[in-house]
Amino acid sequence: MADTTFPKHKVLPWPAVPIPTPDEVYRGLTDQAKEYPLSLEAQLRQSDNFKKPENLTTVRVLDVSKGMIIGNWCSSMLSELGADTIKCEPPDGDPLRWLTPFGRKEYMFKDAETGEPIGLHFLHEMRNKQSITLDLEKEEGRELLKKLVVHFDVLIENYPPGQFDKWGIGYRQLKEINPRLVYAWVGQKGQWGPSKDKPGNLDPTAQASCGFVHGTGLPKEFGGRPTRSAMWMADQAGGTSTAMGILASLLYRDKVSGKGQFVEGTAAEAVIRILDYNWAWYGMDGSIRPRYGNWDLAINIYAVNPCKDGYFMVGGGHDRLWYRIWRTVGQTRADLEDEILDDKSLRVVVARLPHTKQVKTYTVLADWQKDHSRADAMRELLAQQVASGGVNYVDEVAEDPHFKYRGHVDQFEDRLYGKVLYGTTPFIQHKAPGRLKWIGRPLGYDNEEIYLKLLGLGGGDLAGLKKRGVV
Amino acid sequence: MATAPDFETYCQELFDHKTAFGKPEVLKGYRVLSCTQYILGPSCASYLGELGAEVIKIEAPRRGEPMRHTTPFNEPLLYPLSRWAPEAGTGLGFFGANFNEEFVSLDFHRPEARQAMSELAAKSDVMVQNYRPGTFDRWGIGYQHLSKVNPRLVYQWLGGFGGWGPGRVRASYDILGQAQGGAFGITGEAADRGGTPAKHTIWLADYWGGMMAAVQVLAALYWRDTVSGEGTFIEYSQVHGVTRMLEYALPLYGRYGIRRERWGNWDTELCVHGIIQCGKSSYPDSKNPQEAEVGYILVTAHTDEDFKKLCDVIGRKDLATTYAKHDDRVKAQNQEPVYEAIEAWAKDKTKEDVAKLLDKAGILNQPVWNAKEVSEHPHWKLRGAVQWIDDPMYGDIHAQGPAFKMSDTPPRVKWTMKPVGTDNEKVYGRLLGWSKSKIAEMEDAEVI
Numbered sequence: 047m048a049d050t051t052f053p054k055h056k057v058l059p060w061p062a063v064p065i066p067t068p069d070e071v072y073r074g075l076t077d078q079a080k081e082y083p084l085s086l087e088a089q090l091r092q093s094d095n096f097k098k099p100e101n102l103t104t105v106r107v108l109d110v111s112k113g114m115i116i117g118n119w120c121s122s123m124l125s126e127l128g129a130d131t132i133k134c135e136p137p138d139g140d141p142l143r144w145l146t147p148f149g150r151k152e153y154m155f156k157d158a159e160t161g162e163p164i165g166l167h168f169l170h171e172m173r174n175k176q177s178i179t180l181d182l183e184k185e186e187g188r189e190l191l192k193k194l195v196v197h198f199d200v201l202i203e204n205y206p207p208g209q210f211d212k213w214g215i216g217y218r219q220l221k222e223i224n225p226r227l228v229y230a231w232v233g234q235k236g237q238w239g240p241s242k243d244k245p246g247n248l249d250p251t252a253q254a255s256c257g258f259v260h261g262t263g264l265p266k267e268f269g270g271r272p273t274r275s276a277m278w279m280a281d282q283a284g285g286t287s288t289a290m291g292i293l294a295s296l297l298y299r300d301k302v303s304g305k306g307q308f309v310e311g312t313a314a315e316a317v318i319r320i321l322d323y324n325w326a327w328y329g330m331d332g333s334i335r336p337r338y339g340n341w342d343l344a345i346n347i348y349a350v351n352p353c354k355d356g357y358f359m360v361g362g363g364h365d366r367l368w369y370r371i372w373r374t375v376g377q378t379r380a381d382l383e384d385e386i387l388d389d390k391s392l393r394v395v396v397a398r399l400p401h402t403k404q405v406k407t408y409t410v411l412a413d414w415q416k417d418h419s420r421a422d423a424m425r426e427l428l429a430q431q432v433a434s435g436g437v438n439y440v441d442e443v444a445e446d447p448h449f450k451y452r453g454h455v456d457q458f459e460d461r462l463y464g465k466v467l468y469g470t471t472p473f474i475q476h477k478a479p480g481r482l483k484w485i486g487r488p489l490g491y492d493n494e495e496i497y498l499k500l501l502g503l504g505g506g507d508l509a510g511l512k513k514r515g516v517v
Numbered sequence: 518m519a520t521a522p523d524f525e526t527y528c529q530e531l532f533d534h535k536t537a538f539g540k541p542e543v544l545k546g547y548r549v550l551s552c553t554q555y556i557l558g559p560s561c562a563s564y565l566g567e568l569g570a571e572v573i574k575i576e577a578p579r580r581g582e583p584m585r586h587t588t589p590f591n592e593p594l595l596y597p598l599s600r601w602a603p604e605a606g607t608g609l610g611f612f613g614a615n616f617n618e619e620f621v622s623l624d625f626h627r628p629e630a631r632q633a634m635s636e637l638a639a640k641s642d643v644m645v646q647n648y649r650p651g652t653f654d655r656w657g658i659g660y661q662h663l664s665k666v667n668p669r670l671v672y673q674w675l676g677g678f679g680g681w682g683p684g685r686v687r688a689s690y691d692i693l694g695q696a697q698g699g700a701f702g703i704t705g706e707a708a709d710r711g712g713t714p715a716k717h718t719i720w721l722a723d724y725w726g727g728m729m730a731a732v733q734v735l736a737a738l739y740w741r742d743t744v745s746g747e748g749t750f751i752e753y754s755q756v757h758g759v760t761r762m763l764e765y766a767l768p769l770y771g772r773y774g775i776r777r778e779r780w781g782n783w784d785t786e787l788c789v790h791g792i793i794q795c796g797k798s799s800y801p802d803s804k805n806p807q808e809a810e811v812g813y814i815l816v817t818a819h820t821d822e823d824f825k826k827l828c829d830v831i832g833r834k835d836l837a838t839t840y841a842k843h844d845d846r847v848k849a850q851n852q853e854p855v856y857e858a859i860e861a862w863a864k865d866k867t868k869e870d871v872a873k874l875l876d877k878a879g880i881l882n883q884p885v886w887n888a889k890e891v892s893e894h895p896h897w898k899l900r901g902a903v904q905w906i907d908d909p910m911y912g913d914i915h916a917q918g919p920a921f922k923m924s925d926t927p928p929r930v931k932w933t934m935k936p937v938g939t940d941n942e943k944v945y946g947r948l949l950g951w952s953k954s955k956i957a958e959m960e961d962a963e964v965i
Binding site for chain 1: 541593609738773813815843913
């Protein structure tokens with residue numbers, strides 16, 4: 047499995063620095079002060095997850111989406127919470143499976159059984175899912191899908207608008223076969239409307255079409271451009287919001303109607319929904335939200351500016367914190383504290399919001415930051431209970447003691463893929479928490495099991511389907 | 518199927534937001550207590566409110582929660598702030614995180630509040646709160662207390678770092694969640710191209726984190742109502758959510774020690790799939806600098822066939838030969854000349870010019886739209902992604918619609934927000950049986 051020629055540098059084991067023990071974390075606290083965090087920990091610690099049930103064990107999900115992370119992300123939400131989730135791919139695989147940054151094949155992992163490579167982006171969203179293959183381009187494949195959906199509560203698809211309907215496997219047809227089915231379509235801009243999705247539309251299409259890109263990045267005057275998220279962030283938002291719609295539909299089905307329904311989730315509309323006051327502001331006076339870089343239009347202090355060793359965030363939107371921040375600054379730079387406190391125009395919270403006031407605030411603050419490392423700045427501000435912290439690079443995220451201790455980042459030893467460092471599910475819960483059961487599966491790994499279990503197709507049948515290229 | 522409408526018409530009728538009010542609501546009969554401030558907690562409750570839950574937002578008397586006092590450059594405000602302050606306004610920072618809610622006031626510090634909260638929790642399905650960890654426990658209204666009053670209660674705490682572990686005392690804001698969780702450091706132009714890390718402009722970690730929390734609440738309700746009959750305690754850490762979003766970054770670092778870095782407006786996994794600058798503004802005569810700026814557009818041509826077409830359009834057939842395979846053009850050192858060639862071609866064009874030429878050639882593209890272009894676009898208007906709402910308190914308001922659509926029980930926006938304490942009589946009278954004089958007494962004592 048291991049490629050001995052790559053990488054050439056020495057890779058530190060994870061964790062490079064040991065995870066702190068409870069004794070180290072709570073050292074120096076009185077018994078009374080320890081009591082609350084320890085009681086929380088006893089309810090929520092992730093090492094106890096497998097002693098507990100899961101929220102969605104009664105739900106079965108079929109994800110036939112491909113080529114776009116929104117569908118995978120949506121089904122991850124459900125699979126992390128316990129839904130029995132099957133990823134149904136074309137016989138040559140979901141195209142995402144083969145994607146790797148900068149085309150570097152050496153980054154791909156290989157599983158221990160088949161040796162088939164898998165891209166890490168795809169792998170990260172294959173959690174707790176089984177993989178089967180099915181060619182929906184073929185009539186026989188579509189007939190099989192109709193038989194499969196009888197066994198499912200949820201179907202997620204992202205084919206071009208109307209494609210499934212034309213094939214006779216759209217919502218209109220499948221609801222006749224399984225009236226309890228919750229049918230979810232996901233995409234960038236929707237199945238209907240003058241700019242509806244075109245085949246091939248991928249995030250950041252949604253990011254660019256919803257106002258997000260225009261508003262992100264430094265202003266032109268500061269040398270910036272409209273900026274996309276590094277992630278396919280709109281797909282992530284769209285996948286999460288669609289999961290809300292799916293869960294609400296299941297709840298309604300099982301409590302009220304007995305019937306499934308049609309859910310449509312788009313990456314762009316999820317981001318439009320969360321673009322705070324953009325639309326109200328435009329509606330009031332025609333304002334077009336400008337880019338404001340790493341500062342905030344509506345809150346001062348609330349910004350990322352440079353420190354000696356990287357970028358650093360300081361936040362304090364009200365007076366108590368404002369004065370604590372300047373007191374902290376004053377400990378090493380009394381002149382800077384004085385400069386701010388002497389400025390009468392900065393005395394009232396809302397008077398600090400106009401652009402010129404923000405420039406003044408951050409010019410002075412950055413003067414203090416430039417002589418501080420991120421760690422020193424944080425230590426001094428935290429002593430005054432001011433929210434602050436560095437812009438973490440990925441290695442710092444992986445080694446953050448808080449994240450390691452709570453298991454936000456963890457290394458999973460997968461039966462097929464070996465040790466995999468990954469971002470764990472944020473669904474931390476007392477009674478029925480989310481969890482990771484396996485990290486992913488090679489293409490079609492579960493064909494035998496699923497087709498036999500759900501459709502009674504044995505080895506001979508499957509061999510026939512394989513020969514005809516259906517699976 | 519002879520008389521069936523075509524699929525697009527069918528969908529448009531099924532999902533038309535104007536028919537939403539003729540359809541039932543999915544969370545009818547569920548009551549949510551929202552003891553929240555800022556964005557993360559409020560937005561979680563708002564999403565449940567859009568699905569039809571009865572959401573009671575409980576704020577500090579008089580001033581309300583801090584977000585009401587934030588607004589861009591301290592300019593736009595919606596009046597009034599509270600039932601006590603008709604001359605003051607609510608800042609737009611508050612807008613979008615508190616749809617369809619009833620607004621009551623209560624000072625949690627007071628002993629009377631504990632009794633009121635306990636009585637409200639006895640009749641509620643969900644409690645959402647985002648005070649510092651342990652604060653509500655100290656006030657006698659934590660999970661340990663309220664789950665005894667109501668074992669079916671789904672109690673959601675949300676916040677930056679969580680209530681246990683080395684960072685438990687740290688406060689957080691959206692921007693800090695983005696920074697510490699890792700999304701900030703990988704977004705923005707690379708250092709050698711003059712860039713810095715970049716914040717996602719929306720309060721992404723908060724607004725999207727609220728969605729994550731709402732997903733978890735819905736799953737917990739589903740489990741309660743179809744399986745166990747039990748409530749539960751949920752702890753959502755906003756920083757944790759951001760770390761979940763880093764795609765391939767952690768597996769790559771874990772096995773190979775390779776650190777994902779910023780890659781600006783291009784894509785690390787696909788090429789061509791990036792945002793380029795067009796040399797001309799679409800509105801050269803506009804006095805608004807947002808419009809006077811030059812345009813930008815996303816160009817997608819990562820398949821060999823599309824890339825070849827693109828090279829034809831930009832008059833650089835040579836590139837189609839040099840970088841014939843995707844594995845070639847997606848390499849870091851090869852993306853640069855490819856995008857430079859496209860930008861050079863777009864230098865004398867607006868984003869609309871570029872879109873038109875690419876459309877004609879069958880190449881996918883998406884102009885970078887600003888808030889005005891999105892608001893006025895027929896696609897978003899037709900779909901109700903943005904819509905004018907006849908708000909009973911604030912009049913005509915231009916607002917976003919719900920994040921997703923449902924055929925039978927659609928989410929909807931009924932009203933956008935209300936002043937602090939608007940529903941005191943209604944809620945305390947109906948749910949706690951407080952008389953008019955008791956409400957007045959509590960108000961005088963500034964308990965509510």
